[in-house]
Each structure stands twice: as structure tokens, then as C-alpha cells.
Amino acid sequence: GKQNPAQSSAWTHSDEGLKRVCSAPQLGDQEKGSLLKRKLSVSETEHSVLANGNNKHKKQGVTSNNHRARKTRMYRIFPEGGLDPNDVECSLCMRLFYEPVTTPCGHTFCKSCLERCLDHMPQCPLCKESLKEYLASRNYIVTALLDTLIKQYLGDEYEERSKVHQEETRELSDLTKNVPIFVCTMAYPTVPCPLHVFEPRYRLMIRRCMDTGTRQFGMCISDPEKGFVDYGCMLIVRSVHFLPDGRSVVDTIGGKRFHVLSRGMKDGYSTANIEHLEDTKVEDSGDLLRLQELHDAVYEQACVWFQNLKNRFRNQILQHFGAMPEQEANIQATTNGPAWCWWLLAVLPIDPPYQLSVLSLTSLRDRLVKIQHILTYLQSIQNN
Numbered sequence: 079g080k081q082n083p084a085q086s087s088a089w090t091h092s093d094e095g096l097k098r099v100c101s102a103p104q105l106g107d108q109e110k111g112s113l114l115k116r117k118l119s120v121s122e123t124e125h126s127v128l129a130n131g132n133n134k135h136k137k138q139g140v141t142s143n144n145h146r147a148r149k150t151r152m153y154r155i156f157p158e159g160g161l162d163p164n165d166v167e168c169s170l171c172m173r174l175f176y177e178p179v180t181t182p183c184g185h186t187f188c189k190s191c192l193e194r195c196l197d198h199m200p201q202c203p204l205c206k207e208s209l210k211e212y213l214a215s216r217n218y219i220v221t222a223l224l225d226t227l228i229k230q231y232l233g234d235e236y237e238e239r240s241k242v243h244q245e246e247t248r249e250l251s252d253l254t255k256n257v258p259i260f261v262c263t264m265a266y267p268t269v270p271c272p273l274h275v276f277e278p279r280y281r282l283m284i285r286r287c288m289d290t291g292t293r294q295f296g297m298c299i300s301d302p303e304k305g306f307v308d309y310g311c312m313l314i315v316r317s318v319h320f321l322p323d324g325r326s327v328v329d330t331i332g333g334k335r336f337h338v339l340s341r342g343m344k345d346g347y348s349t350a351n352i353e354h355l356e357d358t359k360v361e362d363s364g365d366l367l368r369l370q371e372l373h374d375a376v377y378e379q380a381c382v383w384f385q386n387l388k389n390r391f392r393n394q395i396l397q398h399f400g401a402m403p404e405q406e407a408n409i410q411a412t413t414n415g416p417a418w419c420w421w422l423l424a425v426l427p428i429d430p431p432y433q434l435s436v437l438s439l440t441s442l443r444d445r446l447v448k449i450q451h452i453l454t455y456l457q458s459i460q461n462n
């Protein structure tokens with residue numbers, strides 16, 4: 079044949095390079111970077127050789143190879159677009175980049191992977207360059223060119239990666255299975271609960287609540303044996319204020335109460351399978367009348383207790399929890415009963431285990447009776 083010596087040597091050279099690529103195990107990122115360059119240059123060479131179609135000898139060389147090996151190599155030799163999935167893989171999750179972001183030091187990761195690293199340390203996971211300012215700006219812009227290349231040239235892989243991401247998001251959005259649990263303080267329906275989030279695992283948890291759009295997580299107090307107690311309250315995120323160093327101030331309000339059915343863990347934070355708690359409705363008109371009377375009496379008693387508090391305490395409560403909610407026209411309007419009961423339970427000076435026992439009740443009557451006992455006790459102290 080009329081073999082062009084330059085092309086021939088390029089072929090031999092690239093064939094060697096190719097073998098190295100094919101047999102390459104998990105590589106460090108620097109090595110990967112150089113391989114990517116080599117492979118791209120290899121495929122360019124192959125294309126030019128084949129396009130010229132000028133060397134039968136070379137083609138025979140390929141054909142004589144093991145058929146299977148050839149097939150996989152063919153993909154590498156003639157990649158449709160010149161991109162290998164392994165080369166556009168995140169070094170943190172070892173998967174195809176999803177929403178790739180590039181740090182000021184030039185390293186690229188999936189957005190969510192990088193954010194998880196920054197939860198722990200404001201520095202680049204690869205080169206350790208400080209990313210304090212990057213974190214403070216929270217301006218994680220997707221690297222458009224890379225994103226486009228992946229979608230365009232690795233369409234199938236991207237589809238697959240996308241599906242995995244959606245599946246993960248769906249799992250994280252379930253509000254009864256594997257619900258994230260913040261183990262911290264007592265929370266009650268309708269009562270605001272401001273949180274200062276600084277632990278890495280809870281930063282992740284809050285971000286997931288926002289990313290998935292549920293904007294909810296469970297709140298429980300700790301339990302020395304089980305990790306966290308059997309009853310809790312969902313908290314709904316009203317706003318998140320991220321501080322420059324990655325901590326955040328989260329404004330939440332209590333939602334549904336729940337009973338823990340089983341416990342689990344997810345990426346460092348607790349999770350639980352839960353069932354929601356709802357008050358049992360009183361249907362009998364006589365019972366309802368008595369319930370209303372009890373309700374009115376306890377409400378009155380609560381107002382008296384609050385008015386008799388020292389100014390300092392009253393102001394503290396008002397500042398923290400706002401004013402006591404008004405009475406409601408229909409005391410059974412919601413499955414949690416009147417809001418003022420929860421407000422009162424939050425501000426009363428009683429131990430969390432006792433608060434918890436009231437939270438877990440699904441009878442408004444029982445709840446009112448318990449609150450009545452507490453108020454009567456506190457008033458007896460006030461008067462002495």
C-alpha cells in the first residue's frame with residue numbers, strides 16, 4: 079500500500095495509548111485528565127485515517143482483533159462525539175456529572191456533591207484551595223459548556239443519570255417513609271420554631287428539603303436509648319437565611335404530629351417511617367358540649383396565668399412565640415385541635431417528657447385536662 083509513514087506511526091502510537099486506556103483501572107483525576115486529552119487526540123487520528131480509507135493493512139489489523147474487544151474498542155476508536163463517560167465523571171460520586179459546577183480553582187463536581195463537601199470544609203475537595211468566598215456567594219452556576227456536551231454527546235448516559243437523580247429526589251420527597259428527622263427540640267403544630275443550623279448533616283438535610291420542594295422535616299427530642307423519641311412534629315420551612323460561612327438560620331413552623339414506626343439513617347442524619355397523628359373527632363352532641371365547656375374554662379385559665387406572669391417572662395415569651403392565638407370558632411376544625419393549646423404547651427415551664435406526653439395525645443379532651451392540671455399547679459405556686 080501507499081502508506082503514509084506519518085499516519086502509520088500515529089496509528090501504532092495511538093494503538094498503544096488505546097490499550098492503556100482500555101485496561102486502565104480507577105485512576106486519579108490528574109491521570110484521567112491526561113488520558114482524556116490523549117483519547118481525544120487518538121480519535122481524531124483514527125477518524126482521519128479511516129476517512130481517507132487509504133490503508134487496507136490497518137483495517138485488517140483491526141479485524142483480526144478479538145471480536146468483543148474490538149467492539150468495545152470501536153466505541154473508543156470511533157466515538158460518535160468523542161466523549162467518554164468516564165472522563166466526565168464526578169470525582170466525588172464517581173458518576174456522570176449532574177449539574178456540573180466549576181470552582182474558582184478550576185475543578186468540576188456535581189453541584190450537590192460539592193455542596194456536601196462545603197458543608198464540612200470550605201475548601202476544594204481536590205486541591206484544598208480555600209473556597210470560603212465561593213461558599214459565601216452561593217453562586218453555583220452550572221458549567222454550561224460541559225453540561226451541553228454531556229447532554230449532546232452522552233445522551234443515553236445523561237438520561238440514565240437524570241433518572242437516577244429523579245428517583246433519589248422522589249425517595250427524599252416521601253413524607254411518611256424515611257422522613258428526615260432533626261433531633262433537637264420540642265416542636266408543636268402551628269408554633270414557630272426558629273433553628274440555627276450548623277452541623278454538616280443538618281445543612282445537607284435542610285438543603286434537601288428545599289431542593290426536593292417538600293420544605294418539611296420531622297423534629298424530635300433525643301432519647302438516650304433509641305436516638306430519638308417515638309413522637310414528634312413536622313416542621314415546615316418558611317424561610318432559610320444562609321450565612322456566609324455555610325451555617326443557616328431556618329424559620330420553621332409546626333405542621334402535623336407523627337408517631338415513629340421505625341428508625342433509619344441517611345447520610346449522617348436520622349430518618350423515620352412515620353404515621354401522622356390526628357385528633358379523634360367527638361361526634362356526640364352532649365360530649366361535644368362538655369368538651370366546649372372544658373375548652374372555654376381552660377382557655378380562660380391560660381389567659382389568667384399568662385397575664386399574671388412577671389413582665390420580663392411575658393415579654394420573653396411574646397418575643398419568642400408571639401401572642402397567644404385567639405380561640406377558634408370550631409374547636410375541632412383541624413386534626414390538631416386549637417392552636418392556642420400548642421402555643422401554651424410550648425411556653426409553659428414544664429419538662430420535655432411531659433410536653434411530649436401531651437403532644438402524643440389524640441384526644442382534645444385529654445389534652446385539655448392535662449393542660450388544666452399544669453395550670454392549676456403553676457397557679458398554686460404563683461399564689462404562694
Ligand SMILES: [Zn+2]
Pocket residue numbers: 168169170171172173175176187188191
Ligand atoms: Zn458527583
Ligand SMILES: [Zn+2]
Pocket residue numbers: 181183184185202203204205206207
Ligand atoms: Zn480545586
